[in-house]
Amino acid sequence: MQWSSASEFFAMGGYGLYVWTSFVATALCMGWEVLALWRRRAATRAEQRASLLGGADETTA
Amino acid sequence: MLQAVSLRCSRGERRLFTDLNVKVERGSLLAVVGENGSGKTSLLRIFSSLLSPEQGSVLWEGQDILQLKELYAGQLTYIGHLNGIKDDLTPLENLMSAMSLAGESCSNNGAKEALEAIGLKRPIHQLPSKVLSQGQKRRVALARLWLSTRPLWLLDEPFTSLDTAATAVVTQRLHTHLQRAGLAVVVTHQEVALPTEIVQRLRLTG
Amino acid sequence: MLQAVSLRCSRGERRLFTDLNVKVERGSLLAVVGENGSGKTSLLRIFSSLLSPEQGSVLWEGQDILQLKELYAGQLTYIGHLNGIKDDLTPLENLMSAMSLAGESCSNNGAKEALEAIGLKRPIHQLPSKVLSQGQKRRVALARLWLSTRPLWLLDEPFTSLDTAATAVVTQRLHTHLQRAGLAVVVTHQEVALPTEIVQRLRLTG
Amino acid sequence: MSMDINWLKYSSPQAFYPLAGRLIPWFACVVVVLMGVGLYMGFFVAPTDFQQGEAYRIIFVHVPAAWMSMFLYVVMAVWAGIGMGLNARLSFMMAQAIAPTGAMFTFLALLTGAMWGKPTWGAWWVWDARLTSELILLFQYAGVMLLRTSIDDLRRADRASAVFALVGVVNVPIIYFSVQWWNTLHQGASVSMATGSKMASTMLTAMLLMTLAFWLYSIAVILARVRCIMVERESLPVWNEKSAVIQEAVEAR
Amino acid sequence: MNGSSMWEAVSGIIRRDLLLAMRRRSDAAMSVFFLVIVVSLFPLGVGPDPVVLRTIGPGVLWVAALLACLLSLSRVFTADYVDGALEQMVLVPQPLAVLVVGKVLAHWLISGLPVVLLSPLLGLQFGLSGESLGVLVMSLLLGTPTLSMIGAIGAALVLGVRGSGLLVALLVLPLYVPVLIFGAGAVTSSMAGIGGEANLSLLGACLVLSLFLAPWATAAALRIALE
Amino acid sequence: MNGSSMWEAVSGIIRRDLLLAMRRRSDAAMSVFFLVIVVSLFPLGVGPDPVVLRTIGPGVLWVAALLACLLSLSRVFTADYVDGALEQMVLVPQPLAVLVVGKVLAHWLISGLPVVLLSPLLGLQFGLSGESLGVLVMSLLLGTPTLSMIGAIGAALVLGVRGSGLLVALLVLPLYVPVLIFGAGAVTSSMAGIGGEANLSLLGACLVLSLFLAPWATAAALRIALE
């Protein structure tokens, strides 16, 4: 383990800005993607529910 | 009252008509008939001021339309060979933007009713116009007639691609327009479809 | 012989027709009629192999047209809503290049005769097509019928924009084609204009 | 899984939909574990690079992202090709589902690369072959997606974007080999089958773990997206899945 | 004829065109993409030397922006012409020149503005400094509307006159040249430490001039096209 | 189906397109004109330093040629699509891919060949030497047909799509990149005295590849567009 303190860990030998931007950006992108998909799924489910409740005859087509 | 005074029109080398005089009173309809290429569309475009005649002039209520300019444009509704609708907009959007551009804004409901009047059902209102069939596109263009409050209608072959039901509906609408002291100039090969009002026939011989 | 076997076609969300079966024998004509948007054009495009059906198949002399490919294209003449003529070429050039592309090259004189047969006079042969009137353009497209030796004709509203004289001439030509054991599928709102041969009527209900 | 699975069975949307639904949570769990281990190794086990100092740790996201960006493009093209060949809707949907994730990884490769370039090369961006071709890859993803959204008709959109995706595959080898074909600033391959690795083994392990995690992440996300697409497109209520949806619906009755 | 109905017609046109652009959200992205791609092509052709790239940077960016503008604009009226919407526009009871302004404005919002907003990022890729980036954005902000206004004349001429392609280029490009020179000049001189104010104010003058003259010329050209 | 009627159809297409180009002679001049303009705009944007200009010369020329090709190409099928001639073309009893080759060839004759012929003159303006000029012409002669072939795919894909002008650029330019790199690389390396043969043969390979693959992709795209 080469880090003696948390601040040293976050400083990343002076390259903290670059390293952490990279990792955080990656995390954000992935998190956003997952979140967006979650929402989309929720939307499709709501729609399904509506159609199931709405017209049973339509759904059998 | 629309009046043409000794109009002459040539396209290219061809003389289409000379010394054409005609008068359309309020409440009456002028049917322009003739063979293909006899100059019907050209005459209609002269009436609409899109084309300027080689000689003669067109008078609206006694005044030269070239002098009236925008005032005259405020009196007419012109529907040409081309539908003038945007492929990417829905029929509803097309109709509403055409109306607001013409300075006759209409409500969403008004537009819907106009579309329904000409036989386009609700689901179709929301499709992009490019997926519509030829006749449906023509109907979108003609739907303007249900919202127009302008006295003068200039229609170039309004019945193309329309089925019999739609043709009857448009005829009916023309009928109402004439009864309300409107006047119309209609170019068509389907004379039978015109309302049996005071129809004046102008035959161009090319 | 052209045969449609349990065709189904949907555009977007809309089911246009299902389980459509029809058979057109040599020497007979199929008139496809129906309201605007009922799927007439779509059916014609399926017949021409431009559109593939969702289900079912079209047989030409008993063989699936999707297998025949170019062989089938060699059997038909298709004239759609659009005229397919180039604005910058003259009617003569348009006709000749359309024919040579279709593999039915014709002589200069042959083309001129075809144009005259459909009522386009000599001086018009040399104008750029863009100055022609709507009906004249349609005539240029239809002139191909006078040169076509193909057995199957697929015509989408051939009579649009035509005056009565031209309509009669095209009807006459269809008549001759049927008598020579040709077959035709014609989409139209003007049924009266069809030749009084063996006409089979297919009504699409949308 | 056992060998006697009937794969054809799963190529129909009705069967695929619930299968995908069942697989996603498993992938998600494995991703979390792998990422945890990978990040731990990357930050706490792997030693400091003697040339680049700590900046090199960007490698643990940069390289996996870059690899995935290229790999996903190829996979997308393969699905597109299958779709065109067999006229299979599911394949087109897979291709559609892959594009956004691929584009995201391409973007991340560019971003993390830029973050890496500033300390090591002194510039956010240089016009070297590898960098430029990665940018081009982003454009290709954008092209596939824009072409799809520009066409209203689904069938046409599927096919048109499939043709483009297939045509674009030629660029992937160009990106991959650009470092060898043109001498550039960018690192050459440091992991290759033939010569083995030149890196410290802990670094390599961490990087490979992260790559695996990214890969499984992609699978999970893509499966989830394809499920959404199926429902949106087919507007079929549920694919014989005994899901909460039906229950809710039944209860509401 | 009165102000409010004129405003209604203009805003109607702008709304319709923005709606059309929304329908194809990709449309707005498109001129940006074009810019990015053209700008990225140059280093591929010219080679990666940063010094050379910095020298040619402003020129490349401006030429690319000019092309993006010209190309997206050259067809603003074509669609309307083909589908008949232009006929309807000419028959609107408002002065045509005013409608033209609306149409061009809508177009600039859709495809000019994004270019302006993106330019700093591209400037960075060519190694421009912070201050030069500011000047670059300013110059494009003043310059692209001018390009749109002038381009509209050309676009209208394309419709009517036969064999117009060449004529448009001949007519429009000489008018574009001053804009290009002032625009690229502003950036270059700010890079040289002279500051780009002089060039920027010239650009402003061009904008005002074109705003007054171009709509009339365009309107006239449109009327000719429809005869 | 047999060879002679196939040849007849292809030559029919070529003849018709050449005729159309003759009718609108200015359209054919367009791509040459565009090339000249872009190339001359650069010194205006970049400044007149001859050393810089010589360095960027091959790159600028190639980029300009590429854009000229792209722009003229993006509309090869559009007119045919709108007026219905494309429907007729698809229904011709010959393989569509063969007709596509004819169409692209005609297009290259109209707008690619003039660019190739004009290039030495423009190269002179940038101070290229005699041998490099030869390499430039050779590289364009091999490269521009490839560009046309690839561009046809894009043009076919965007038929009927709004905002297609820029979309086609977005689709096609990434695929143009290798050609650009090899082409400009050939000239640059001949200027550096290394000789451009390696790059030229790569260009040749690209041409052969695109000649075999592009027509099929284009034909597929056209059929899709007409569905």
Ligand code: HEM
């Ligand atoms: C925006 C800039 C950059 C982009 C677009 C980029 C792109 C790529 C791509 C596509 C790969 C995977 C290809 C392969 O494995 O051969 C890769 C790998 C790699 N990149 Fe970058 N990169 C960028 C900047 C950098 C920088 C600045 C460095 C470090 C100085 C770097 C170091 C590496 C390393 C070490 C690999 C792994 C190579 C291997 O092991 O095969 N990259 N990069």
Ligand SMILES: Nc1ncnc2c1ncn2[C@@H]1O[C@H](COP(=O)(O)OP(=O)(O)OP(=O)(O)O)[C@@H](O)[C@H]1O
């Ligand atoms: N430049 C020109 N040279 C010669 N004749 C021309 C020229 N421009 C137009 N024409 C002719 O002028 C006539 C224009 O007719 P117009 O479009 O008004 O006909 P129309 O009566 O509406 O016909 P249709 O019933 O077919 O719509 C056509 O006969 C056309 O050939």
Ligand SMILES: Nc1ncnc2c1ncn2[C@@H]1O[C@H](COP(=O)(O)OP(=O)(O)OP(=O)(O)O)[C@@H](O)[C@H]1O
């Ligand atoms: N994407 C879509 N979504 C919904 N409906 C669609 C879609 N695409 C096409 N349609 C519908 O399919 C039908 C196509 O009809 P088609 O063009 O075959 O009609 P037609 O019978 O030829 O009509 P017309 O007499 O007007 O020419 C239209 O009703 C159209 O609204």
Ligand SMILES: [Mg+2]
């Ligand atoms: Mg007419």
Ligand SMILES: [Mg+2]
């Ligand atoms: Mg139809």
